[in-house]
Amino acid sequence: MTKIIRAAGLAAVGWAMTGLAWADVPSVATDITPVHGLVARVMQGVGQPDLVVPPGASPHSHSMRPSEAKALNRADVVFWIGPELTPWLEGPISTLASKAVVVPLLTTEGTQTLVIRDAVQFTLSGDAHHDDDHHDDHGHDEGGHDDHADHHDEDHETHDDHGHAHEAGSLDPHAWLMAENGLAWLDVIADVLAEKDPENAGLYRDNAKAGQAEIIAAAAQIKSDLESVRDKPFVVFHDAYQYFETGFGLPAAGAISLSDASDPSPARIAEIRDVVTDQHVTCVLSEPQFNPGLVATVLDGTDAGTAVVDPLGVGLEPGPGFYTVLLASIANAIADCK
Template identity: 55%
Template sequence: MLDQSLSAFVRQLRVATMVMLLSVALPAVAVPVVATDVTPVHSLVSQVMDGVGEPSLVIQRGASPHSYSMRPSEAAALENAHVVFWVGEELTPWLDRALGSLAPDARQVALLHTEGTRRHAFRERVLTDMVDHDDHDHDHGAEEHDAHDHGDHAAEVDGHHDHAGHAHEGIDPHAWLDPVNARYWLGVIAETLAEEDPANAAIYRRNAEAGQAEIDGLVEQVRGEVSPVHEQAFIVFHDAYQYYERRFDMNTVGAISLSDATDPSPAHIADIREIVGEYDVQCVFAEPQFNPALVDTVLNGTSARTGVLDPLGSDIATGPDFYPTLIRQLTDRLVSCLGEG
């Protein structure tokens, strides 16, 4: 009896040893090394990769994505990447060149150009009498569709306008400020990573579905919160918010700066001051990265209030919770300022 027990113990020991040796001999399936450009994209990728890995962030929080000098560690992140998720060259033209030299073999996904992303052209001016209401109505029709069928994001709106002397040309890259785009991008990110890493495909897809459900709730919450103030006129520092405005039917009537790189002319400032009075502007919003004195110039002698909006959430901690926090922050600041009147 003792011999049988001893034999059984020896067999179990051999099996356990073989399992241990096999686990040591067989390398674990490598998780793709992933790099991202800006904090909103980093947040969406972090949500999808939760529990599997963490993406690197090339453009640090609070920095301007339009002209950024990478540190050696950020360049190394691109060199080591298997997959790079970025908005596109419209936001970071310098990164397009860097990817060509540092990450030529990486899978590069420009989210702005993925089929199904809702896109809008840059506007020459954000003025009430310049808004293309036909395009605005068309976008509302798409919103109706989105509200009833979140699984279908095939519709794409480019909405190009032929304005002479356009300060910007082409697609406005701030597309993450439409949460429906972010919802769609979660699916794109999950499917891309599932193809690169089939062993963790179920986790990526499950995480994306959870993020999409959170965005569904977020959209409905924001609609309810902005509803009492959505007709109140306001002015932004630069025209970076049309994706949010169109999604939630907000009433932007002017932008202090038409370009991220240059200060507005005195004539444009005079136009904006006239608009403040003509359209009963309630709030003029500054941005932390730009000259606040320009906002003071616009506000001087008016009853309009001031607030701060930031399309990149420079004061929000990076990570999976960044994106929903960004949308809530924009909403809170808009409603707080516009609701004071």
């Protein structure tokens, strides 16, 4: 009996020590599932980040639940895209996570950024902006970062992806859809966590390197999978895929809606129908949370197919493997669109 009690006591001590070890790991909060996935990959085997904007919720207008507010309140580190995507989150971060290290990934050094497009029809010109002095040493090109445009919509829609007015030159916040940014952000995340938690610094950096290898392999497969549709233009429901298009060299022809926070005008719908016909568009990408009737209107009388896709990966399992699965899901939707 004594031995049993002693064993139980040792087990309790072991659990207590485990609890202490976990307690020493930084508490980390993230905004959206793609960022959560990258952070989870870096923290794999050490801890798990919290997610403030749950799957299926709009990043532009989500009302935080008490559990999500608590995640911010206890956070030692917050990784988020930035106010360009979730302007409503800026206030809660400054008040609830006032003592945390806050990292807006969109403006971190080495991130490649693109300007919001306002036009119905996209034109291929310009380059992604990036810092050549940092995070460009991966030696991998997911498809040539040279295909974006900055135009103004003729029907004068003046809402960006947050439903707010924006000025010419505003950054497109959907930067996670460029694999090069995923590669760069893994380094950023590992560096921040290593500084906050030196004891696990080696594991964070090893995880980041392993995650980068996974992204590189996924990007190579995606390039191969998209080869058969590279010359077939497609239309998106709202302009959220510019980074994916640019990174993989795809010919997106235009967007039905300027943003997911505003309905397209009749003039814009008429113009996008002309784009579908004139450019022989073969696919229209819909999104699960939007009115399928608009897509049907655009498709009416054409031979174009349709597929459902989501830039945040609604329906995909959050976690360390999320990011590469998200990129692959978008590629599969485009490649299989009928």
